Amino acid sequence: MTAKKAFPLRLDPALHEALERAAAADLRSLNAQIEVLLREALAKRGMKVAVTPGPKRGRPPASEPPQD
Numbered sequence: 001m002t003a004k005k006a007f008p009l010r011l012d013p014a015l016h017e018a019l020e021r022a023a024a025a026d027l028r029s030l031n032a033q034i035e036v037l038l039r040e041a042l043a044k045r046g047m048k049v050a051v052t053p054g055p056k057r058g059r060p061p062a063s064e065p066p067q068d
Helices: 013-025 030-044
Strands: none
Touching: 013 030
16 A cells, blocks of 8 residues: 655645635545645646555455365
8 A cells, every 4th residue: 555645734724624614615535635736736737646546455365165
């Protein structure tokens, strides 16, 4: 699994509240909302950032039964 890079981010309280409202309206976490907005801002500047594939979700495939 690829770990995400964590770092502290200081925001103006009013900006934080606006981001929380936008995230709730889009049914996203605050972190996901910030990522989306950053990607959109970079795309407007002509910098496309690839999305790193996350871990596969769900049950692993069943293994084959042992043969006698």
